[in-house]
Amino acid sequence: xxxxxxxxxxxxxxxIIEIIDQVRGDRTQLLAVLRECQSRWRxxxxxxxxxxxxxxxxxxxxxxxxxxxxxFLSRTHRGNYTVYVNTSATAEMAGSHAIVKAFERExxxxxxxxxxxxxxxxxxxxxxxxxxxxxxxxxxxxVFTRMTDAKVTKIVAGMKANRPVRDLVESLGDGKNAxxxxxxEVSNHxxxxxxxxxxxxxxxxxxxxxxxxxxxxxxxxxxxxxxxxRGGAGFDTGQKWGFCRAAxxxxxxxxxxxxxxxxxxxxxxxxxTEMPELIFEGMAVAGYAIEAKHGILxxxxxxxxxxxxxxxxxxxxxxxxxxxxxxxxxxxxFDIQIKVGAGAYICGEESALIESAExxxxxxxxxxxxxxxxxxxxxxxxxxxxxxxxxxxxxxLNGAAWxxxxxxxASSGVKVLSVAGDCERPGIYEVEWGMSIRELLxxxxxxxVLAVQVGGPSGQCISQNEFDRKLCFSDLSTGGxxxxxxQKRDLLxxxxxxxxxFEDESCGFCVPCRTGNTLLIKALEKIMVGNGTxxxxxxxxxxxxxxxxxxxxxxxxxxPHPLLSTIRNFTEIYQKKVRADVDxxxxxxxxxxxxxxxxxxxxxxxxxxxxxxVDGTRPN
Amino acid sequence: MEQGQISxxxxxxxxxxxxxxxxxxxxxENGLFIPTLCDFRSLSPAxxxxxxxxxxxxxxVPGCTSPAVNGMVVENETAELTDLRRALVEMLIVEGNHxxxxxxxxxxxxxxxxxxxxxxxxxxxxxxFPVQKVEARMAHLFIEHKRCIQCLRCVRGxxxxxxxxxxxxxxxGSDVRITVDVTDxxxxxxxxxxxxxxxxxxxxxIQKRVGFRVPIGQRRFDRxxxxxxxxx
Numbered sequence: 001x002x003x004x005x006x007x008x009x010x011x012x013x014x015x016i017i018e019i020i021d022q023v024r025g026d027r028t029q030l031l032a033v034l035r036e037c038q039s040r041w042r043x044x045x046x047x048x049x050x051x052x053x054x055x056x057x058x059x060x061x062x063x064x065x066x067x068x069x070x071x072f073l074s075r076t077h078r079g080n081y082t083v084y085v086n087t088s089a090t091a092e093m094a095g096s097h098a099i100v101k102a103f104e105r106e107x108x109x110x111x112x113x114x115x116x117x118x119x120x121x122x123x124x125x126x127x128x129x130x131x132x133x134x135x136x137x138x139x140x141x142x143v144f145t146r147m148t149d150a151k152v153t154k155i156v157a158g159m160k161a162n163r164p165v166r167d168l169v170e171s172l173g174d175g176k177n178a179x180x181x182x183x184x185e186v187s188n189h190x191x192x193x194x195x196x197x198x199x200x201x202x203x204x205x206x207x208x209x210x211x212x213x214x215x216x217x218x219x220x221x222x223x224x225x226x227x228x229x230r231g232g233a234g235f236d237t238g239q240k241w242g243f244c245r246a247a248x249x250x251x252x253x254x255x256x257x258x259x260x261x262x263x264x265x266x267x268x269x270x271x272x273t274e275m276p277e278l279i280f281e282g283m284a285v286a287g288y289a290i291e292a293k294h295g296i297l298x299x300x301x302x303x304x305x306x307x308x309x310x311x312x313x314x315x316x317x318x319x320x321x322x323x324x325x326x327x328x329x330x331x332x333x334f335d336i337q338i339k340v341g342a343g344a345y346i347c348g349e350e351s352a353l354i355e356s357a358e359x360x361x362x363x364x365x366x367x368x369x370x371x372x373x374x375x376x377x378x379x380x381x382x383x384x385x386x387x388x389x390x391x392x393x394x395x396x397l398n399g400a401a402w403x404x405x406x407x408x409x410a411s412s413g414v415k416v417l418s419v420a421g422d423c424e425r426p427g428i429y430e431v432e433w434g435m436s437i438r439e440l441l442x443x444x445x446x447x448x449v450l451a452v453q454v455g456g457p458s459g460q461c462i463s464q465n466e467f468d469r470k471l472c473f474s475d476l477s478t479g480g481x482x483x484x485x486x487q488k489r490d491l492l493x494x495x496x497x498x499x500x501x502f503e504d505e506s507c508g509f510c511v512p513c514r515t516g517n518t519l520l521i522k523a524l525e526k527i528m529v530g531n532g533t534x535x536x537x538x539x540x541x542x543x544x545x546x547x548x549x550x551x552x553x554x555x556x557x558x559x560p561h562p563l564l565s566t567i568r569n570f571t572e573i574y575q576k577k578v579r580a581d582v583d584x585x586x587x588x589x590x591x592x593x594x595x596x597x598x599x600x601x602x603x604x605x606x607x608x609x610x611x612x613x614v615d616g617t618r619p620n
Numbered sequence: 621m622e623q624g625q626i627s628x629x630x631x632x633x634x635x636x637x638x639x640x641x642x643x644x645x646x647x648x649e650n651g652l653f654i655p656t657l658c659d660f661r662s663l664s665p666a667x668x669x670x671x672x673x674x675x676x677x678x679x680x681v682p683g684c685t686s687p688a689v690n691g692m693v694v695e696n697e698t699a700e701l702t703d704l705r706r707a708l709v710e711m712l713i714v715e716g717n718h719x720x721x722x723x724x725x726x727x728x729x730x731x732x733x734x735x736x737x738x739x740x741x742x743x744x745x746x747x748x749f750p751v752q753k754v755e756a757r758m759a760h761l762f763i764e765h766k767r768c769i770q771c772l773r774c775v776r777g778x779x780x781x782x783x784x785x786x787x788x789x790x791x792x793g794s795d796v797r798i799t800v801d802v803t804d805x806x807x808x809x810x811x812x813x814x815x816x817x818x819x820x821x822x823x824x825x826i827q828k829r830v831g832f833r834v835p836i837g838q839r840r841f842d843r844x845x846x847x848x849x850x851x852x
Contacts, residue, residue: 050803059784059785059786059788059801060788060801060803061785061786061787061788061789061790061799061800061801062785062788064788064790064799065788065789065790065799068790068791068792069790069791069792344792346792361789361792366665366666366667366682366685368686368687503793503794504793505793506792506793506794507792507793507796508770508791508792508793508794508795508796509667509668509770509796510667510668510669510670511668511669511670511708511711511712511715511769511770512670512708512711514715514770514793514794514796515711515712515714515715515748515794516711518715518748518794519711519714519745519746519748522746539744543707543745546704546707546708549673549680549704550670550673550680550704550708551670552667552668552670552682587746
């Protein structure tokens with residue numbers, strides 16, 4: 001090593017020590033440390049990984065494992081400005097492909113690359129929760145929505161001129177989005193306000209009501225209300241709180257799952273923007289009920305632009321004695337810290353969320369034990385969705401009977417829906433459970449609808465015949481995503497998009513999810529290019545069943561749904577695509593197989609290649 | 621029944637197990653076979669390979685990470701489960717590049733043995749032909765990533781002489797792979813390499829310079845099949 005490299009190494013080490021000191025060497029903050037290093041050096045070099053491991057006294061392979069798990073962390077330089085264009089189905093429908101082309105034209109590189117001067121990097125990412133204002137992109141944690149060709153030109157010029165990303169933001173969104181601390185182009189699009197969430201809420205009232213009730217009565221009240229988890233799984237909230245309280249331990253944790261990653265859902269973003277006090281107070285009420293002193297809000301990396309604002313809200317709540325020591329002058333203490341993810345859908349799974357919050361790879365745990373007995377740092381933990389905490393706070397304030405009056409007997413209360421896709425008024429709808437799809441389509445202005453994806457890719461895709469079905473736990477259950485596809489949409493390419501999402505977001509731990517989803521995509525592509533037979537449809541169904549039966553967590557257990565539900569509800573689309581004249585065709589496609597070599601040899605293939613085949617090529 | 625014992629039935633057979641045992645352990649103690657790959661002796665179970673999937677109360681659960689519970693009724697060797705397990709073994713085969721005739725582990729390989737058990741001649745899924753580099757920087761061990769089934773036995777069971785973790789798991793999705801800390805070239809000693817090769821169910825971890833000491837045909841599973849009267 002020469003003198004210069006030793007100096008560099010020492011300097012890097014000093015910066016890393018400073019970053020680690022900021023989190024007081026806490027190993028559960030490894031992800032925050034990695035995020036900070038990524039943001040500073042735009043990549044995590046092998047040297048940086050070694051230094052972090054040394055200074056945090058962790059094994060190098062552990063740090064490397066975490067650093068390579070999350071999408072927003074990388075070992076190659078991603079540019080001083082990293083542009084992430086999201087690849088969700090709604091983004092593609094809104095023209096993200098043209099935005100991709102515009103960036104490539106203006107910057108002069110392809111997606112997946114970084115300019116040679118390391119100024120700009122272009123990357124794609126999964127849904128960033130802006131489905132009602134696509135095409136949307138992220139640049140260094142700053143969101144840009146409703147992208148146009150002209151906007152791309154301006155933004156790229158700004159990046160080349162070294163302007164701060166924040167200064168490139170043009171028109172600010174409505175509501176709190178316009179606040180100095182958020183300063184985002186994001187719109188709330190609250191279309192229907194209901195009685196639970198988007199109404200006046202006086203901070204402190206729910207906590208006071210909880211303390212008047214007493215802890216056990218709070219759990220009872222939540223049980224009475226019939227509140228079920230709003231993230232999608234629908235577990236009985238009161239029961240969860242009861243189990244956690246019953247688990248023997250000195251320490252318990254309240255975790256709020258704000259890792260809203262299901263493509264098509266964005267309601268937690270709006271709840272956190274407009275009603276953070278309600279959500280945090282819901283967490284405090286839960287803390288009071290289960291005798292927990294610590295709360296953690298796990299915010300998805302894509303929503304990092306909300307972090308400063310949310311921290312300010314927490315500070316204000318502490319000043320008002322709604323958080324911190326001796327809340328409202330009682331002996332109850334509870335505080336909340338915010339942990340930010342780094343791009344991993346799987347972390348929305350509660351045990352993966354816990355692992356990630358502990359600073360590890362976001363891999364789901366084996367269950368049992370469940371988080372209510374062994375969760376964060378192996379202590380009893382409740383993990384609830386953002387909306388669930390908000391609903392719980394209002395239930396304590398207004399009573400279980402008030403909540404039960406809304407919705408259906410088995411699905412009480414309201415649901416905040418994220419409506420996107422082909423309709424006139426995409427956005428947020430707070431509606432009572434029990435509303436039919438037909439009614440919802442009418443109020444959001446959707447006409448000539450081909451299909452509705454309820455609950456995101458992991459939910460189901462339904463056709464016109466089923467539009468009278470109702471949104472509720474016993475029929476069409478949803479974590480909030482309702483995505484509408486008009487008659488002109490190509491459903492198979494949407495299914496393909498969803499399957500690629502699951503393939504990208506699988507943690508890779510268990511084989512059915514890791515490889516099964518890749519095999520499903522191969523089978524679908526075989527059908528899409530016209531080489532499928534009826535047997536291939538059966539094979540997809542069989543493989544889908546295998547993946548669902550044997551996968552380790554909810555991701556794999558629901559990843560075949562886009563295929564299975566469209567095969568069930570839109571059979572004719574598949575039937576039309578498969579060859580009826582033959583029983584079997586091999587997976588081998590000569591046209592497909594020679595594309596790469598033709599490109600390498602810079603000549604036109606001696607076969608007829610239609611554009612569909614070329615588009616079907618999947619980047620590796 | 622003694623204190624701390626429970627009873628359950630597996631495919632209709634009454635079994636007695638110790639409290640806290642997994643379904644797989646309970647089956648083994650009662651002389652019943654549930655296939656496993658990632659499960660290994662005393663290591664804490666991981667649940668990556670899923671081939672021990674059984675059915676309890678109409679639900680599919682992994683036998684290695686699910687505790688045996690008193691009164692449990694377990695389905696094991698049903699046609700449905702056999703097909704699921706065979707499908708999983710086939711997935712493990714197509715996601716890698718398993719050229720048995722040229723592999724040092726042939727005859728000692730648990731994946732090969734399970735494929736044999738399920739009479740897999742041609743997998744139902746297309747081969748994915750992964751292209752992966754061999755990690756050969758260490759003095760005593762090389763890693764053939766394309767034969768790795770991500771069972772994580774090495775990650776769970778092999779440590780450096782001084783006790784620190786040297787095997788890890790990196791990346792995600794279909795890109796996942798095991799990794800070894802090569803910053804200290806001495807960390808993987810000859811003894812560690814030997815242990816790693818023994819703990820690996822397939823031919824992903826191979827100790828250098830000791831290849832084919834036992835001829836193919838006289839290895840662990842070869843002998844077992846000879847005894848069973850069924851040659852490979």
